[in-house]
Amino acid sequence: MTVTGRDSGWASGGGGSRGSLAAPHGLADADLLAMYRIMALARALDERMWVLNRSGRAPFVISGQGHEGAQVGIAWPLRRDHDWVAPFYRSIATCLVVGMTPRDLMLAQFARASDPGSGGRQMPGHYGHPAHHVVSVSSPVATQILHATGIALAARIRGLDQVAMAIMGEGSSNQGDVHEALNFAAIHRLPFVFVVENNGYAISVPAERELSVRDVAQRAAGYGIPGVVVDGTDVLACYAASREAVARARRGDGPSLIEAKVTRLTGHSSDDQQTKYRSASDLAEGRTRDPLPIFRAQLRDAGVLDEITELELDGEIAVAVDDATAFAEAEPDPDPATGTDHVFADPLAGEAPPPWHPSRAREAG
Amino acid sequence: MTVTGRDSGWASGGGGSRGSLAAPHGLADADLLAMYRIMALARALDERMWVLNRSGRAPFVISGQGHEGAQVGIAWPLRRDHDWVAPFYRSIATCLVVGMTPRDLMLAQFARASDPGSGGRQMPGHYGHPAHHVVSVSSPVATQILHATGIALAARIRGLDQVAMAIMGEGSSNQGDVHEALNFAAIHRLPFVFVVENNGYAISVPAERELSVRDVAQRAAGYGIPGVVVDGTDVLACYAASREAVARARRGDGPSLIEAKVTRLTGHSSDDQQTKYRSASDLAEGRTRDPLPIFRAQLRDAGVLDEITELELDGEIAVAVDDATAFAEAEPDPDPATGTDHVFADPLAGEAPPPWHPSRAREAG
Amino acid sequence: MAVRTFIEAIREGMADEMRRDPSVVVLGEDVGRKGGVFLATDGLWAEFGDERVIDTPLTESQIIGTSVGAALNGLRPIAEIQFADFIFPAFNQIVSEAARMRYRTAGGAAVPMVIRAPYGGGVHGALYHSQSVEAFFTHVPGIKTVIPATPYDAKGLLRSAIRDDDPVLFLEHKKLYRSVRGEVPDGEYTVPLGQAVVRRPGRRLTVVAYGLMVHYALEAAERVAAEGIDCEVVDLRTLRPLDRATLLASVRKTGKCLVAYEDNKFGGYGAEIAAIVAEEAFDYLDGPVSRIAGPDTPAMPYNLALEEWFMLSPGKIADAIRKLAAY
Amino acid sequence: MAVRTFIEAIREGMADEMRRDPSVVVLGEDVGRKGGVFLATDGLWAEFGDERVIDTPLTESQIIGTSVGAALNGLRPIAEIQFADFIFPAFNQIVSEAARMRYRTAGGAAVPMVIRAPYGGGVHGALYHSQSVEAFFTHVPGIKTVIPATPYDAKGLLRSAIRDDDPVLFLEHKKLYRSVRGEVPDGEYTVPLGQAVVRRPGRRLTVVAYGLMVHYALEAAERVAAEGIDCEVVDLRTLRPLDRATLLASVRKTGKCLVAYEDNKFGGYGAEIAAIVAEEAFDYLDGPVSRIAGPDTPAMPYNLALEEWFMLSPGKIADAIRKLAAY
Ligand SMILES: Cc1ncc(C[n+]2csc(CCOP(=O)(O)OP(=O)(O)O)c2C)c(N)n1
Numbered sequence A, B: 001m002t003v004t005g006r007d008s009g010w011a012s013g014g015g016g017s018r019g020s021l022a023a024p025h026g027l028a029d030a031d032l033l034a035m036y037r038i039m040a041l042a043r044a045l046d047e048r049m050w051v052l053n054r055s056g057r058a059p060f061v062i063s064g065q066g067h068e069g070a071q072v073g074i075a076w077p078l079r080r081d082h083d084w085v086a087p088f089y090r091s092i093a094t095c096l097v098v099g100m101t102p103r104d105l106m107l108a109q110f111a112r113a114s115d116p117g118s119g120g121r122q123m124p125g126h127y128g129h130p131a132h133h134v135v136s137v138s139s140p141v142a143t144q145i146l147h148a149t150g151i152a153l154a155a156r157i158r159g160l161d162q163v164a165m166a167i168m169g170e171g172s173s174n175q176g177d178v179h180e181a182l183n184f185a186a187i188h189r190l191p192f193v194f195v196v197e198n199n200g201y202a203i204s205v206p207a208e209r210e211l212s213v214r215d216v217a218q219r220a221a222g223y224g225i226p227g228v229v230v231d232g233t234d235v236l237a238c239y240a241a242s243r244e245a246v247a248r249a250r251r252g253d254g255p256s257l258i259e260a261k262v263t264r265l266t267g268h269s270s271d272d273q274q275t276k277y278r279s280a281s282d283l284a285e286g287r288t289r290d291p292l293p294i295f296r297a298q299l300r301d302a303g304v305l306d307e308i309t310e311l312e313l314d315g316e317i318a319v320a321v322d323d324a325t326a327f328a329e330a331e332p333d334p335d336p337a338t339g340t341d342h343v344f345a346d347p348l349a350g351e352a353p354p355p356w357h358p359s360r361a362r363e364a365g
Numbered sequence C, D: 001m002a003v004r005t006f007i008e009a010i011r012e013g014m015a016d017e018m019r020r021d022p023s024v025v026v027l028g029e030d031v032g033r034k035g036g037v038f039l040a041t042d043g044l045w046a047e048f049g050d051e052r053v054i055d056t057p058l059t060e061s062q063i064i065g066t067s068v069g070a071a072l073n074g075l076r077p078i079a080e081i082q083f084a085d086f087i088f089p090a091f092n093q094i095v096s097e098a099a100r101m102r103y104r105t106a107g108g109a110a111v112p113m114v115i116r117a118p119y120g121g122g123v124h125g126a127l128y129h130s131q132s133v134e135a136f137f138t139h140v141p142g143i144k145t146v147i148p149a150t151p152y153d154a155k156g157l158l159r160s161a162i163r164d165d166d167p168v169l170f171l172e173h174k175k176l177y178r179s180v181r182g183e184v185p186d187g188e189y190t191v192p193l194g195q196a197v198v199r200r201p202g203r204r205l206t207v208v209a210y211g212l213m214v215h216y217a218l219e220a221a222e223r224v225a226a227e228g229i230d231c232e233v234v235d236l237r238t239l240r241p242l243d244r245a246t247l248l249a250s251v252r253k254t255g256k257c258l259v260a261y262e263d264n265k266f267g268g269y270g271a272e273i274a275a276i277v278a279e280e281a282f283d284y285l286d287g288p289v290s291r292i293a294g295p296d297t298p299a300m301p302y303n304l305a306l307e308e309w310f311m312l313s314p315g316k317i318a319d320a321i322r323k324l325a326a327y
C-alpha cells in the first residue's frame, strides 16, 4: 500500500511558477482549469439541488459535496465514451467528467421523462448514461463493483481495450460483493480500477465502527493488487494515482485499488441531520478539507487561475446551473401510461397491466 | 502474516529424545498419543465410509482424508463443551476432537433417526452436535463464519469466556460472507478464530483460478488481524498456531486467521472423479503429504509411539469403527410421520401436513 | 391507555422487552447514536449502551448471520434491515440458515431472532426504497412473517415476536410510521402471532389485507358502504403461520373475496390467499376470488405521477370491490 | 432426428449457440475442465477454451454480478449455478440488478444472460441439493423463468433463452438429466419462450405441471385413464411470462384444475396458477382449483424414507386427480 498526496512531497510538484503544477503530470494549464471548472460546476449544481429541496421543489437530494476533488482527479484519466464507470450516488463530478451535462443531472434530480439515466424512475443521485458508458446506479450499495468486473471481462474477451472503474464509499466496501469482485478481477488480471471515496462515515456510523482497518487500501494486498491512499483534497495526487491505475489496467497488468480520503460536507442526504451524531469540532475539521477552495488556492498560487478567469467561470457556471434547472423543471413528467414499458425488450412478453389501465392491455399471450 | 511449520525450525522442537516433542508445547506424551489416535480413528472411519459407499450401503461420502493433521492440531486447544466450533463437511477429525463419537458420525453417515446432528435429515458430512457446541453444518459454504462471529459476540455480551472457531476450505473463503465476518469480528475484537484448510482445490478448480493470492492468510492484514500459514502435515505446528490464536481470542485481543496447507487425498466426494482434472504427478505429490504417516513417524522417532502401542491402537480403532458401523446401520430410519416435526418450536404453529399424511393433521389455527 | 404513533409503539415494544429480558439486543445499520434512519431505535442506545445496541457495518448478510450465531448462543437479537429492499444480500442467511436451523437439527438448535424491516411504498422511495418483500419469505417454511397495521398490534405483535422461539420477519410499512396513531395500553400486553382479526364486519364481500392496505381497505369499505355494499375487512396481521380459520369463516359467510396487496400481483402473497380460498371455500363462493395488487413492473418508480400509478389506493380498491360485488 | 438424454440436449444447445454466436460465454464453478458437476458443460472447455468457458471462484454473487456487467458490455453469458440451492447468495444481484436493469434505465441498458441451475429432488440430495426455487424468481418482474420437461424442449428453449434480450432463469430438473431421452432434431430449431403445450389432451380435468412433474402427471393420467378419468396435462414450459391462453383454454374446457408442483405448497408457483384460474375461469369451474405439492417443511430430508415422504409421485398425483374428479 502506498500513500500519496501533498504531504508525500511528490505529487503536486514544487513551486508556484506558471505551468509547474500541470507539467509533471503531463497536463496543460487548460486541463487544470477544466478540472477546476467541473469541480466548481458540480458544487454549484449540488448546492442548487439543496435549494430546490429546501424550497419544496425536490423531495430528495444526495450530495457529492466534499468529494469533488477526488472525483475529478480520479475520473480524468478515463477515455470518454470508451472506458466505463460504475459510479455511486455521490458521483456528480464523476458523471460530469465523463460527459454528462448539467441538464442530464437536473433531469435526474427532477425525475423527468427525459432523464437519460432512468426516465424519472430512479431516485435522484442514481445517475446513468448508456452513451457515456456510465452504468446505472442502483440503491443496494456495492453491486456495481461486480458489474464493472464483468464489463472488464467482456472488454478483454472482445478485445476492446477498455478500462472499467467502480466507485463507492468506504462503508459500502465492506459488502461481500467487494471481496468476490476483487478476488475475481485479480485472478483474471482484469482491466479494472476500484475506487473508494472514504469520507469517514456510513450515514452515522463512523469509520472505526464500520471498517476494521484505517485504510480500505490495506485490503488490496489480500488480493495481490496495488492499493494506494490519496488525499482527496489533492486533485493532482488523485489524478496521478488514477492515471497509473488506468494505465496499468490498460496494459493488462490487472486491477488496482485507490482510496481517496474525502470529507462529507453535508448530511448523508436531505433526510439526515448529521449534528445528531457528529461533534461540532468534527464538522469544523471536515470543512477545512473542502477540496474546492484548496484546489482554487493551488491554481491561484501556481498562476493558473486569475481573478478574471475565476469570475468568468463563476458566471458561466451560474448560467449553466440556471439553465439546467429551468430546463429540467419545465420538462414533462413521464406519462403513467409508460409505467409498464421496458419490463422486457418485447412488450408482448410483459405481464398484464393493472386493471386501472385497461387502455394498455398487454396479455402474456 | 507468519509462516510456521517443520521447516521454520521452531515448531516441533529439536531431537528425538523422549518427551522433547510434547514438552515445548506444554503437552504430555499422552496428549500426543491421544492426538494421533483421533487422526487414525478419523481416517479409519473415513475409509469405512468409502467402503460402505462402494458396496452400495451409503449413497454419498465426503471425506476428510489428508486434512486430519490440521484438524486435530487446530481443534485441540478448544475447551470441550465450552468453546464452539462451526466446522465444514470435511471436519471428521475436528468433530471427534471436540467430543463426537464414532457412533455419532456413523449415524450421520447412515442418516438414522438417532443421528445427533440432524436426525437423518442432512446429507452425510453435515455434522452437528448441540451438547458439544458443534454448529450444524449446512451445504451453502461459508455461512458458518458469520454464525461463529455471532456466537463470539453473544459470548462476549453474556460474559461466557468462550471462543468460537469457524472452519472451511480455501475455495469457500472467497465468499462474501467471509469478508463481512472478518471485518465485523475485527472491529469488535471478538473471541473468534477463522481456520482455512487449504487443499489447493475447490472441487476441480485449482487454487490459482479460485484464489487471487497464494495464501489465504495474506488476507488477514486487510482486517488488521494476525494471519498465519501452517503446514497441515505438521500437527504440532498446527496446534501451536491454534493455541496462540485461541489464547489471544480468550484474552480479548480479537480474532485471527489460521491457514493450514493440507492435501485432499480423495476425490471431492464420492460423486467426483479427480483424475479428470488432476495430473498423476499432482496426485502423487499429494499423497506424500499425508499427515497420518508423517505424524506417526514423528511420534516413533521421538519414542512416543512404539510398535505395541500402535498395534493396540489399531486394534482398538478397528473395533470402534466396526462397532460404530454395526450400531448405526442397525438403528432405525426416521419415521416419515416425523417429517413435519421441528419446523417451528410449537408444532401448532406449523403448516398443514400434506394430504397423504392425514393422520398428522395440524392446522395453522 | 396512551395514544402512540406506529413507530413509537415499535420503539416502546423493543425498549420494554429489552428491560424485561437482558438477552434481547438490537443490531443494524445506524441503530445506535442516530437511532435508525426512521428513528425506530431512538433512545435505545442511550439507555442500553454499546453492548446491547450495536451499530453494524453496512453488511446485511453479516447482520443476519451474526444474529443467527448470537441466537444459537443464548441471545435474542433484533436485527434491523434499514429498508426491506436491502434484505436481499442476506437472503441466503435468512432462507438457508435462520429458517432451517431448527429443522435441519431435528430440534437440536434454535434461532430465536426478529428481523425488523421497513417496507412499502407511497413515500417517494422509488425502486429500492418502496418494495414489499413478504412473498419471498412467506414461501419459506421455518420463518414467521408478521405485518401489523395499528400501533396496538405493532407493539403487541413485536413483543410476541421477540419472545417467540423461532425467527420472525417483522415488516413495518413505513408510511404508517407517523401517519397512524392509536391507543396502546400502558401495561404489559402481547398480541399472539398467528391470529387474524376482522377489522370491519360485513356480509356482502370479504376484503383481505395487511399493513397499510388494511387502512386503504377500510377506507374503501366506507366509500362503498354509502352505495350499499357492506364489506368485511380481514386484517391478517400474521402472514405465516396463517390464520386460516378466520379467513375462511369470513369468506364462507360473505361468498366473495377480494385480496388487496401492494406488491406486484404475479406470485405475490395474495396469490396464496386466493388459492386457499379458491380451494377451501369453493362451495361458498358466488364470485371469482379476486385480487387487486401492484402492477407487474419492477417496483415503484420515483416520479410522483408514476408512483401514484403504481400504488394501490382506497379508490382503486373501492373500484375492485364494486366490480366484484356486481358479479 | 437423434435420440438424446435431457442433459445431452442442454449441452448441445449451449455448444450450438456458442458456435453460432461468439458473444456467448459460459461461466460458473467447475464448468471448465471438469465439465460441470453434472457434466452439462462437458467438452465445451476443450472446444472453446479458457476465454469462453470460465471456471469461476466459489462465489455465486460474483458469477451473476459479473455476468450482468459482461452483458452490459456486449456478451451473452450463460452463468451456471451449480445447484439451484446455491443461488441465494446471488439473490440480490439477480433480483435487484439483472431483473431491473432494463426497467430502471427506461430501456437504456439490457442484460441478455441465462442463468442455468439444476433444481429439484428425488435424487438423494437432502435439504440443500433438492430445492425448487422457481417461486422466488417467478414473482420478480424483469426476469423470465423457463423449466423444460423434455430433451426437445430443453434444447429448443435453451437456444431461445440464449438469444433472448432479457435475463432468463433456466431451471433443469436434475432427475431428468439422465433418466429421460427423446428425439431432438439434427438441424437448428428453437422453442419460443412463453408458450405452454398440451402434453395429453383430455376432457375431464386439467393437470398443470412443469419439469419433472410433467412426467409424473402423465403417468398419473395414464393410471386414472384406466379408471375412466380422462385428464388433460398442460406443460407450462415457460413459467413467466405465462401462457395464460393455453392454461385458461384447457381449464375452461375441462372445468377442473389440479396444479402439481414439487416445491413447498404455501406460496409456491402453483399458488399463482391456482389464483389465476380461480379468478379468470370461475364461471367454468365445477370443482375447486386444487393443488398437490410438497409439504410445508424446509426442503427435502436426506433419509430415503423421508425423501419419499416429501416427494410427489405419480401415485400421489393420481390420488389427487381421483379426489378432484369425484368432486
Ligand atoms: C445494501 C444496502 N444497505 C443499506 C443501504 C442504505 N444506505 C445507503 S447509503 C449508506 C451508507 C453508505 O456509506 P458509504 O459507503 O461510506 O458511502 P457515503 O454515503 O459515506 O459516501 C447506507 C447504509 C443501501 N443503500 N444498500
Ligand SMILES: Cc1ncc(C[n+]2csc(CCOP(=O)(O)OP(=O)(O)O)c2C)c(N)n1
Binding pocket: B090, B139, B140, B141, B168, B169, B170, B171, B172, B173, B199, B200, B201, B202, B203, B264, B268, D029, D058, D060, D082, D086, D089
Ligand atoms: C454456496 C455454495 N456454492 C457451491 C457449493 C458446491 N460446492 C460444495 S463444496 C465446493 C468446493 C469447496 O471448496 P473448498 O472450500 O476449497 O473446500 P474443499 O472441498 O476443497 O475442502 C463446492 C463448489 C456449495 N456447497 N455452496
Ligand SMILES: [Mg+2]
Binding pocket: A169, A170, A171, A197, A198, A199, A200, A201, A202, A203
Ligand atoms: Mg462513507
Ligand SMILES: [Mg+2]
Binding pocket: B169, B170, B171, B197, B198, B199, B200, B201, B202, B203
Ligand atoms: Mg479446497
